[in-house]
Amino acid sequence: MNNQKSSIKNYQSFLLENIGQLTTFNPDSGEVETTSNTSLCIEDGIIVENVSGESVDCSGCLVTPGFVDPHTHPVFKDLRIDEVAMRKAGATYEEIAAKGGGINSSINGVRNASEDELIELVSKRMDQFLKMGTTTIECKTGYGLNTEAELKSLKVIHEVNKHHEIDMIPTFLGAHAFPPEFADNHDSYVDLLCNEMIPAVAEQGIAVFCDVFCENGYFNVGQSRRILDTAKEHGLIPRLHADEFEDSGAAELAADVGAISADHLMAVSEVGMQKMADKNITATLLPGTTFFLDKDTYAPAQTLKEMGIDIALATDFNPGSCHIQSMPFIMHLAIKHMGMTVEQAFASSTYFSVKALNLEHEVGSLTTGRKADIIVWDVEKLEDIPFHNSELPIKMIFKNGKAIDS
Ligand SMILES: [Zn+2]
Known part of the structure; x- marks a missing residue:
């Protein structure tokens, strides 16, 4: 994991930017959707529409929910x-x-x-x-x-x-x-x-x-x-x-x-x-x-x-x-x-x-109003994830908007 993370550990509000692909199930459409070249706003641990605060560079990588x-x-x-x-x-x-x-x-x-x-x-x-x-x-x-x-x-x-x-x-x-x-x-x-x-x-x-x-x-x-x-x-x-x-x-x-x-x-x-x-x-x-x-x-x-x-x-x-x-x-x-x-x-x-845990309105998708439980991957697309069976290519993990040490 990179050093940038420790400096943003306690940020209340921040912007995940330069996301190459943001892939999440969208409960409204009922589909897995991918948005390219985008960003994600987080405030007090929740995904919001807009935010002012520090920004974290995802270097064009894939971002998914935890x-x-x-x-x-x-x-x-x-x-x-x-x-x-x-x-x-x-x-x-x-x-x-x-x-x-x-x-x-x-x-x-x-x-x-x-x-x-x-x-x-x-x-x-x-x-x-x-x-x-x-x-x-x-x-x-x-x-x-x-x-x-x-x-x-x-x-x-x-x-x-x-x-x-x-x-x-x-x-x-x-x-x-x-x-x-x-x-x-x-x-x-x-x-x-x-x-x-x-x-x-x-x-x-x-x-x-x-x-x-x-x-x-x-x-x-x-x-x-x-x-x-x-x-x-x-x-x-x-x-x-x-x-x-x-x-x-x-x-x-x-x-x-x-x-x-x-x-x-x-x-x-x-x-x-x-x-x-x-x-x-x-x-x-x-x-x-x-x-x-x-x-x-x-x-x-x-x-x-x-x-x-x-x-x-x-x-x-x-x-x-x-x-x-x-x-x-x-x-x-x-x-x-x-x-x-x-x-x-x-x-x-x-x-x-x-x-299956009755919590789909809180977590499980990266949509506005849900908790910022986020994985920033060291790969570019979803297809890469299931085929890494030893070390997982994970750059950063956020739980409730807080960067996790590993
Ligand atoms: Zn069992």
Whole structure:
């Protein structure tokens, strides 16, 4: 990053000028639009029509909105790196779990870690997301799976968010899996979620969304419906992990409960897609997980699009099945494996991903009145972004109009 940035760090008002191409989804036209040889005015962290103040030279480079990542699981102790080799050697999910790996090892990690320890780890993970151009991120709990550890996880998200430049949107995912103490008594865990955990989460007042891992063998449709209905009664907005491994009727449930988004959808049914289309439910697709697990079952992006469903993209960053934090790499996978165009992948990583967080009137596009969450790239055009898979060609990042150090 250049030196110019540090001198404009605290500017209230400034002009980004000499922009070669300004590319953004335009919510009014419904298209990705590019304006050449232009400038952008920022006042008090917001994009405005006109401004007087210092100017920042973009040297003819590309300018886009910051990325929005609407599905991550960042509150954990350790990445489960050993499991990559175990899977390669042919170990099944059950065999990995029997050796003390899998989600239970992440549960022990979060339950045993102090709040400060987790704050430090999550903060470092957020540094990395921001460095890669992600300026707004959804963050799920889901490795505590008891009232105390889930509330601690939400507190960790809240504390990091208070001090970090990135905007973190908190989701309660107490229904991520059945914790070991409820392995033989699933309905009792659902009782605990509905009678104790959700009311406690609502009272704590940090979470915006409530998510459920709805899948045969995990939380079935009946259990998921009960959890999400309870969450709604407590003011939380429902979202779902839906039909990842097989068609479990989760997309239909997403439509029934009015979820803001149904995520994964690799095995979604025709009926499920139709119901999502009817109820205008966003599909959040996570090609990084399919890639990371060496599978070839990518979600049916083309069919979803043809049915008129909005598609968001996210990393699904988590300790086990996907360590990817880069939205440009997710765009790359969406283009390569799901038949999306560069423009579609870009719109799905900015505007539609923020729509899956209910914040499309605040961020996700560079239009007047929205927050100045901006990436100044070291490339000239949008097509260059998804094909830089190691160091990202980013010159400057602005979050709420403030230049970010990296
Ligand atoms: Zn997930």
